[in-house]
Amino acid sequence: xxxxxxxxxxxxxxxxxxxxxxxxxxxxxxxxxxxxxxxxxxxxxxxxxxxxxxxxxxxxxxxxxxxxxxxxxxxxxxxxxxxxxxxxxxxxxxxxxxxxxxxxxxxxxxxxxxxxxxxxxxxxxxxxxxxxxxxxxxxxxxxxxxxxxxxxxxxxxxxxxxxxxxxxxxxxxxxxxxxxxxxxxxxxxxxxxxxxxxxxxxxxxxxxxxxxxxxxxxxxxxxxxxxxxxxxxxxxxxxxxxxxxxxxxxxxxxxxxxxxxxxxxxxxxxxxxxxxxxxxxxxxxxxxxxxxxxxxxxxxxxxxxxxxxxxxxxxxxxxxxxxxxxxxxxxxxxxxxxxxxxxxxxxxxxxxxxxxxxxxxxxxxxxxxxxxxxxxxxxxxxxxxxxxxxxxxxxxxxxxxxxxxxxxxxxxxxxxxxxxxxxxxxxxxxxxxxxxxxxxxxxxxxxxxxxxxxxxxxxxxxxxxxxxxxxxxxxxxxxxxxxxxxxxxxxxxxxxxxxxxxxxxxxxxxxxxxxxxxxxxxxxxxxxxxxxxxxxxxxxxxxxxxxxxxxxxxxxxxxxxxxxxxxxxxxxxxxxxxxxxxxxxxxxxxxxxxxxxxxxxxxxxxxxxxxxxxxxxxxxxxxxxxx
Numbered sequence: 001x002x003x004x005x006x007x008x009x010x011x012x013x014x015x016x017x018x019x020x021x022x023x024x025x026x027x028x029x030x031x032x033x034x035x036x037x038x039x040x041x042x043x044x045x046x047x048x049x050x051x052x053x054x055x056x057x058x059x060x061x062x063x064x065x066x067x068x069x070x071x072x073x074x075x076x077x078x079x080x081x082x083x084x085x086x087x088x089x090x091x092x093x094x095x096x097x098x099x100x101x102x103x104x105x106x107x108x109x110x111x112x113x114x115x116x117x118x119x120x121x122x123x124x125x126x127x128x129x130x131x132x133x134x135x136x137x138x139x140x141x142x143x144x145x146x147x148x149x150x151x152x153x154x155x156x157x158x159x160x161x162x163x164x165x166x167x168x169x170x171x172x173x174x175x176x177x178x179x180x181x182x183x184x185x186x187x188x189x190x191x192x193x194x195x196x197x198x199x200x201x202x203x204x205x206x207x208x209x210x211x212x213x214x215x216x217x218x219x220x221x222x223x224x225x226x227x228x229x230x231x232x233x234x235x236x237x238x239x240x241x242x243x244x245x246x247x248x249x250x251x252x253x254x255x256x257x258x259x260x261x262x263x264x265x266x267x268x269x270x271x272x273x274x275x276x277x278x279x280x281x282x283x284x285x286x287x288x289x290x291x292x293x294x295x296x297x298x299x300x301x302x303x304x305x306x307x308x309x310x311x312x313x314x315x316x317x318x319x320x321x322x323x324x325x326x327x328x329x330x331x332x333x334x335x336x337x338x339x340x341x342x343x344x345x346x347x348x349x350x351x352x353x354x355x356x357x358x359x360x361x362x363x364x365x366x367x368x369x370x371x372x373x374x375x376x377x378x379x380x381x382x383x384x385x386x387x388x389x390x391x392x393x394x395x396x397x398x399x400x401x402x403x404x405x406x407x408x409x410x411x412x413x414x415x416x417x418x419x420x421x422x423x424x425x426x427x428x429x430x431x432x433x434x435x436x437x438x439x440x441x442x443x444x445x446x447x448x449x450x451x452x453x454x455x456x457x458x459x460x461x462x463x464x465x466x467x468x469x470x471x472x473x474x475x476x477x478x479x480x481x482x483x484x485x486x487x488x489x490x491x492x493x494x495x496x497x498x499x500x501x502x503x504x505x506x507x508x509x510x511x512x513x514x515x516x517x518x519x520x521x522x523x524x525x526x527x528x529x530x531x532x533x534x535x536x537x538x539x540x541x542x543x544x545x546x547x548x549x550x551x552x553x554x555x556x557x558x559x560x561x562x563x564x565x566x567x568x569x570x571x572x573x574x575x576x577x578x579x580x581x582x583x584x585x586x587x588x589x590x591x592x593x594x595x596x597x598x599x600x601x602x603x604x605x606x607x608x609x610x611x612x613x614x615x616x617x618x619x620x621x622x623x624x625x626x627x
Contacts (some may be wrong), residue, residue: 006046009154013038013045029140030131030150036139037130037152042601048155051129054099054121061349062099064535069095069174070102072212073166073205077104080201084179084194090118092178094134097377098125101175109182116159116182124178127604129153133161137176141165143199147188160184162194164202169210169238169247170407172374172387177202207236210249211299214238217246219299222287226295235294239267241301242368259290263405265370326494329486330359336484337364342436342456344421344464344481347488350533353459354419356488360457361415370414372407377420385428385444392446408441408452416454421481422462422473423607429474436480472607491530491537498522500534504541515545518554524562581616584609593620 013034016026026034037043054062063070073093081091081104090105090113100122105113113119126135130152136144143164149157163178179198184190211219214236222235235255238247243266248256256263256270264270270289287296333343337360345353354373361371374388390406408416418424424432435441436456440449458481467473491497498517505514517525521544530536544557555562584602591597599609613620 005157006048006154009149009157010044010046012149013152026150029136029144030146033126033131033136033139034152036126041127041130043130043152045130045152045154047153050155051117051122051124054123059099059101059121060532062095062097063101064350064532064539066095066101066175067535067539068212069166069209072209073102073177076201076205076208077102080104080177080179080197083197087181087194088183089179089181089194092118092134092180094124094176094178096138096173096175097123098128098134098138098176099123100134112182113180116180117156118159118180118182129156132156132159133163133178133180134176137163137165137178138173141173143195143202145188145191145195147191148184148186158183160191162191162198164198166202166206166209167250169213169236169249170372171248171250171253174206174209177205206249207233210236210238210247214247216301218301220296221299222252222294222296224294229295229297233297235296237267237270240368243267244368244370255289255292259292265410324495325489326356329488330356330363333360333484333486334363337455337457340455341484342458342481344485345457345459345488346485347459347461348490348533349461350535351488351490352534353488354417356486357415357417357457357459361417361455364415364455366414366455370411371417372411372414373417373419374407375419377423384425385431388428389431389441390443392443404443406441406443408435408454409450411454412452414454416456418456418458420460420462421458422460422464422467426472426474429477433474433477433480470610491533492528497525497537501525501537501541504538505545508538508542508545513551515548515551515553518552520555521553521558524555524558528562581618584612584616584618588618595620 016031017035017038038045070093077091077093081089084091085106088106088109090103090109092100093102094100100120103118103120105118110119123129124132124134126132126139129135131146132151133144133146136146143162145160145162147160151157151159151161159180159182161178161180163176166174166177168174177198179194217238217240220235220237220239221229221233222237223229223233228234235252236247236249237245237252239245245265245267248263253263260269271287287294333345333356337343343357343360345356347353357373358371361367374384376384386404386406388406388408390404390409418432431442435452435454438449439453440451442449464473464478464481468475468478491500494500501517502514505517508514525537532539540559540562543559544553547557548554584598587598587601591601595606595609599606602609604612
């Protein structure tokens with residue numbers, strides 16, 4: 001029965017792709033995704049295998065990278081699940097790469113959802129699983145319902161998935177909220193209410209993350225109805241003390257584009273030169289932007305919590321217990337940064353590379369100007385180019401009619417921070433070299449370069465020399481960055497672990513007196529290996545603060561892994577003869593052990609192929625001539 005269903009589904013997709021006008025084709029977005037899944041990623045619509053699942057180690061790494069996002073979204077996930085649970089839906093939250101990092105499901109539905117692939121750690125990118133709810137949002141950045149046979153792979157045709165994007169204040173995609181059911185009526189219209197629930201919850205998460213991210217800035221909340229300002233603001237804008245805009249949510253961006261034709265950089269471009277002084281907190285006064293009228297309320301800045309290493313608060317007397325390698329590295333890097341040299345920061349995940357970069361920006365001669373950050377590993381390759389370099393009007397399908405300034409232009413006059421530079425596609429590395437060498441950026445689809453003045457700070461946890469040897473990183477770009485390299489030490493080797501823990505406690509507690517660390521707790525901190533580095537330490541202290549009601553943190557307030565002296569579980573070894581290993585070996589043999597055609601046939605990047613080869617213990621012969 002299943003093989004018959006698989007053949008029927010594969011035939012239906014083939015017919016729709018060959019003659020879309022003569023068949024009962026799905027919506028255009030679905031059809032476009034089917035074509036990419038079949039032609040670009042070479043996926044099999046008749047495949048019955050489930051989705052790829054992250055190992056415990058991989059899942060922990062991705063969750064740590066998205067910890068603020070997950071913490072902010074937690075309450076809304078529970079509330080949304082409470083609304084849809086009775087109708088047998090589960091709720092998933094994926095990051096910008098399609099990894100399921102959090103989910104909610106009832107006990108009675110848990111087994112059925114697991115069999116359907118709806119649970120923690122599953123990977124839903126289009127290049128791996130084809131057309132599905134999360135993948136469609138990652139590609140198009142718009143809400144979608146992928147209903148039953150809309151899915152590309154027959155294994156998922158019993159599901160209905162409604163998903164919506166969640167954006168950061170910078171406009172960067174944070175992740176995807178997905179509401180799915182393992183069974184539902186055939187009629188797509190049965191999902192209309194779920195679509196509304198999902199969009200509303202995604203907007204609430206987005207607004208909450210905006211307020212969390214902008215807690216150190218001024219924030220304007222706007223709505224056409226004054227009564228909604230405190231509960232459901234529609235417009236959100238944030239700006240710093242200098243009046244520079246630091247964030248706009250989607251409705252605010254759309255309003256600016258509609259009324260101004262561009263995205264402003266400063267508050268006075270919207271409301272006049274005296275806007276920062278005129279907008280008073282809690283007045284709820286009416287404002288006008290072009291033809292649009294709305295009520296607004298302004299929230300004053302609040303103290304930022306959770307800075308990993310307090311290196312950037314100037315002036316500040318040197319802490320005699322502070323790790324000298326970090327303070328000396330920052331002092332040296334600041335001198336080079338002020339002379340315009342690109343800076344490369346290396347170190348393990350969680351060592352504080354972005355905080356180091358912000359320290360350079362805030363301590364340098366460009367403090368108060370734009371600091372623009374992009375995680376090169378967080379966006380699909382197809383989106384990084386337009387995000388970074390911008391695009392001309394009508395440059396590609398889905399491009400904004402007025403064109404769009406990229407992040408390099410947004411950072412003009414300030415600092416551009418490229419995190420995980422080792423994951424940047426080779427073609428974009430070439431274009432980045434032009435920015436460094438000539439000081440100009442060429443938007444996608446444009447023949448007219450634009451002059452820019454940016455200071456570049458990059459970061460990676462990878463060995464770029466190894467990346468160069470593997471053909472994954474340009475040697476000339478490495479030479480450009482290699483003159484000013486600063487490696488942040490892992491926490492386990494730092495002499496200031498206890499002093500750092502005390503500073504993090506003080507920041508976590510704000511104005512409240514910070515509890516002391518019992519001697520046994522200090523011993524546990526010194527003995528632990530800290531694979532998650534400063535980020536892990538901060539989470540442990542936050543956990544302890546939540547449980548500690550007194551003035552002393554004891555062992556009872558620590559997570560079990562620290563109380564027992566256990567190191568985090570290592571990544572479990574793969575099955576000796578897993579289906580994935582067999583598929584990789586078969587593809588390698590079919591393509592004569594050449595990496596590029598093998599990766600293309602498997603629907604993954606070459607870097608991902610190498611990681612899977614290492615995981616499965618497969619050695620590539622003749623690495624130098626494999627491509």
